[in-house]
Amino acid sequence: MWTSVATSFARWFPRASATFGRAIGNYHRAKQLGAAGAPPGIEQLPSRKGGSFDNGERVEQHIHPVKSWSFSSIREAALLADDGEMRWIAELCETLMGDERIAAKLEDRALALTSAPIAFEQAPKGRAKKAAMRAAQAEEDWFDMVPEQSLAEMLKWYRMMGIALGELVWVEADPLIPIEQDGNGNWYVPNVKGKPRIRNGRNVPRLKVWHPRHLRWDWRLRCFFLRLEGGYEERIVPGQGKWVLWASGSRPWTKGLWRGLSIVWLMKALAGPTWGRQGERQANGTAIMSGPEAYDAELRRQLTQEWQSMGTAGVIWVPEGSKLEIFELAAKTWETYKAQIDTANTAIDIAIMGANLPTEVSQGAGTGATAQMQTVQLRTAGDAAEWETLEHSEIGKPWALANFGSAAVAPWAIRNVEPSADLSQLANTQKSASEAYRVLRAEGAPIDEVAFLQAFKIPIDDARIGARGKPTLFAWHITSSMLTFGEARVRYDDTLPSSPFDNMRYSDVFGSGGTPTNEQAANLFNGLIAALKKQESKEDNGTSPTND
Incomplete structure (x- = not known):
């Protein structure tokens, strides 16, 4: 008896030890999750189940934006970015996204992703995978976590700057989040004892998009830091x-x-105002006065005022002996x-969408339109694939760990x-396939119909798989010589054997x-x-026709 007990214990103990070890590891991981990089004074909010997450909402630092750009300042922003300072290229990207063309094309890419229907795929393992799937899909936790506006903003920053946070x-x-100093004089965001964001009994976070100008890349630690209100930096x-x-x-x-759009945008930005000034200055022409009175300063001042205030079909008086000429830009x-x-x-258009045809339609596009739309579709598919992977992992x-005790049960959206x-x-x-x-059936080709x-x-x-649909065939199809005997035979019953007269028509056999x-x-x-007339007779009488 003791031998069997010892044997059973020896079999049970390794499995129990492994299970217990995994449980302890998950506990410590859940306890530490979210704690890395937390500012001093911010407590961790224990979630409903599983891990613990940061209770504090960070506050952006106020920064005065850059007001204008030139070729030299764009180059300087690129150099600063390589040194790790992201502020200047983030400000540049914000300016670029203010251009009506860039804004429209980025919006097109974002709408293609946010307007797409979502299907959820269940995690391959985990006891709570069905519950997680139901919570994400039927109870709409996923839509509370990632609203369309946040997804669109993340995509725009990622494509324009290469970074989205x-x-x-x-x-x-919280209506107001205060800023305090610790004992060392460092500023931090204190724990404001925020109310947990509960949806359907679960702690459901919301995605808040940050402006990337607060980011700094640390080349020594090989990671990003974020500047917060009060000058505090968080890893x-x-x-x-x-x-x-x-x-x-x-x-x-x-x-x-x-990197590519900044130069073409600046070219466009410089051309617009210059074109406007030229139109303002040259639209009505330039007036030149000559004659003895042209040297009178007071007369010139009055003439200039009259010229500027003159509407259409206006009249200007000039002294005798003087001449006023209007020169227009030729x-x-x-x-x-x-x-x-x-x-x-x-x-x-080409940089953002991969094609310019949807906006600049020209004659004779033909198959070029299809090719360009395929390019646009490829970019949309790429956006979806990249976001789905990021969304699932981060x-x-x-969310799954906090509410179901295991990150492995998270579904895919x-x-x-x-x-x-x-x-x-x-x-x-x-139609062409039919x-x-x-034709293939008439030739007796062995076709896999399904x-x-x-x-x-x-x-x-x-x-109805396996049932052979018979094409309609009447006697007059034969007597009018519309079909050869072989064509009529196959239509009537393709199991009938062929004959030497398959290529003959009715007129070939029966003369005038x-x-x-x-x-x-x-x-x-x-x-x-x-046989066909007999079949037609049965159809007229309402009986079921059969091939004899």
Whole structure:
């Protein structure tokens, strides 16, 4: 007996030890989750289940924005970014996003992602995976965590600057968050005892997007720091329940669109005001007065005032012996400004969307339109794939750990960004496929019907799989010589054996007088015609026709 007990214990103990060890490890990980980089004085908010997360909502530091840009200041911003200071390129990106063309194209990319329907995929393991799936989908936790506005803002910053920063706030918004000093004189955001953000009995964070100008890259520690109100800096540790950092690879700021767009935008920004000033100065021409009175300063002043205040069809008096001439701009210098702006707009479209056709439609686009739309679709699919991975690892997993005790049960939120089908093109394709199918069947080709229909996206009635649909065939199809005997035979019953007369028509067998030229062929034609007439008679009488 003791031997069996010892054997059972020896089998049970390693499994129990492993389970207990994993539980202890998860406990310590949950206890420490979110604690890294927390400012002094901020307590950790124990969630409903699982881990503990930061209770404080960070406050942005006020910074006066840059007011103007030049080629030299853009180069200086790029150099400062390589030194780790993100403020200047973030300010540049904010200015670029104020351009109407850039704003519209970024909005197009964001809308393609935010307007896509979401489907949730259950985690492959974990006892609470079904509960997590239900909470995310049916009870709308996911939509409370990641509203469309936050997702759109994250995407715009990521594509424009190469970096997007979000904060997971686990408490309800506070009307006022004070700033205090610790014993060493360091400023920090104290714990304001915020009320946990509870949705359907679960602690559900909200994604708050930060302006990237508060970021600083530390080359020594190889990480980002965030400047907070009061001058305090916090280390960014993504994926730990507090910070969501969307950046890729080494020096992610060099992968943003700002590097190429800043120059073309500045070219456009300089051309616009210059064109406007030229129009203001040259639209009504330039007046030049000559004569003895042209040297009278008071007369010149009065003449200038009258000229500036004169409306259409105005009249100006000049002294006797003097002459007033109007010179208008003859050269089309305005075309230079227009070309600058058009070139910049085209470059903006291609940089952001990968194509300019949706905005600049020209004649004879043809298949080029399809190719460019495919490029746009590829970029949308790329946006969705990158965001889904980030969202799952840095938002979904902390939420699952906090509420279900395991990050592994976090579901995947998949956004369906595939374009809707072109029904007219699909109908033409299916029509051509059906004609090809009819010809192949008439030739007796061994066709896999189900595979053929599926290849051309033709819906299949499972209850009728295997049933052969017969094309409509009447006796007059044969007597009018519309079909050969072989075509009629296959339409009537493709299991009938072929004959030497398959290529003959009714007119080939029966002459003008109705006398058959070949008795055997005539018998075959007459037999098939009789069977068809019998079938037609049964249909007229309301009975079910059968092939004889």
